[in-house]
Amino acid sequence: MKVSMSVNGKQVSGDAEPRTLLVHFLRDTLGLTGTHVGCESSYCGACTISLDGKAVLSCTMLAAQADGADITTVEGLASNGELHPVQEGFWERHGLQCGFCTPGMIMSAVTLLEENPEPSEDEIRQGIEGNLCRCTGYHNIVRAIEYAGAKMRGEEPAPAEWENA
């Protein structure tokens, strides 16, 4: 069957079997390998994308279900060579180590900040509960999201914890 959707602002279409998962359509058919496949069983969040503005698991959706949807993947965040504030936050606050969880973590953070522009630390931690990270211990991820939130609100981010240490 043929499925069409908007991905990162571009109208795309391609062939998919009914059983093709959205994550495979994105990665294999469209060549957008930024979205990662971790557990492939709905638990790790590495495959998180924004679908009509909401964080969803692209490994637990059929490509067919996304026909007509408006999708943003991690590839769609930077514009004109400028990182999205959340990407910048992960860079500035060392929000990643191996980077495997990062695309999903970033998409979770982007949608979280769209829904709640000024989340508390607790709300940030709750907001990324569906994204597992085996490396960082989450601490710097939370700092990265706080940094991005401040940037997006036009505020000066708090200095990094290691400055003046």
Added chain:
Amino acid sequence: MYPREFEYIAPSDLDEALAALDANPGAKVLAGGMSLLPMMKMRLLSPDAVVDIGRIAGLDQISDNGDSISIGALVTHAEVAASDLVMEHGAALATAASWTGDRQVRNRGTCCGSLVHADVAADQPVAALALAATMVAVSSSGTREIAAADFFVDTMMSALEPNEILTEVRIPKAGPGTASAYDKLGRRGGHTDYAVAGVAASVTRSNGSISAATVAVTGVGSKPVLVGEVADALVGSDGSEAAVEAAAAHATCGIEVLEDLYGSVAYKTHLAQVFTARAVNAALSAAG
């Protein structure tokens, strides 16, 4: 990891969906897909056809019917959790929804899908039981209403026929002095993930004593159940801490508590009692 091949049917209205279910006896309804797709990927289930109800208009509303509220088949956990109407008349369900899975799961998974899926440790079925909800099931031969108390038949088995669609769950409005609450221990600690033990309670207070109560327990046995003994012990009492404690001692009455990866029989029995007391106390304080 992907499912076996199947025919994908995406009807745009309910009649078409019901006809598709009649024409494909092995078909499965697909709502949020948060339970069906993992099962199909693990090949625990391989239906010949999948009827995606996600494009049917009119099923995505939470509505006020005057004496009750309705939650349509496509209303997600996130929408239930954010609804003032559900909070006002079915706080147990709103809380259960807010503690279901994680943000991604709540954005796709539906309240009705949870009820039909009827997992032994799911959050929504006990809230539906405690709130005396009614399930509205539609098939090509008509509509029938099923009381929550008759809906949860066994492990992952609801009273729905394969050719029926649960179009809405209806919750009676909470009258004066009535309030509900839900509390649980999640498998990943705190409130996260399926319930190791979870309890939903609804209570009515009048003239200083409890005049009505319903309490339902999930996670510990083979299906979500109403525990009449707890309710009986509460009704007529003053709702004091001691009275609640005494009633909560009956939390697993009539339930065969099952040991699983998450706890022994003794531990889960203890949890059921603890969370019964917490849920009842929370409902009592909300009831004023």
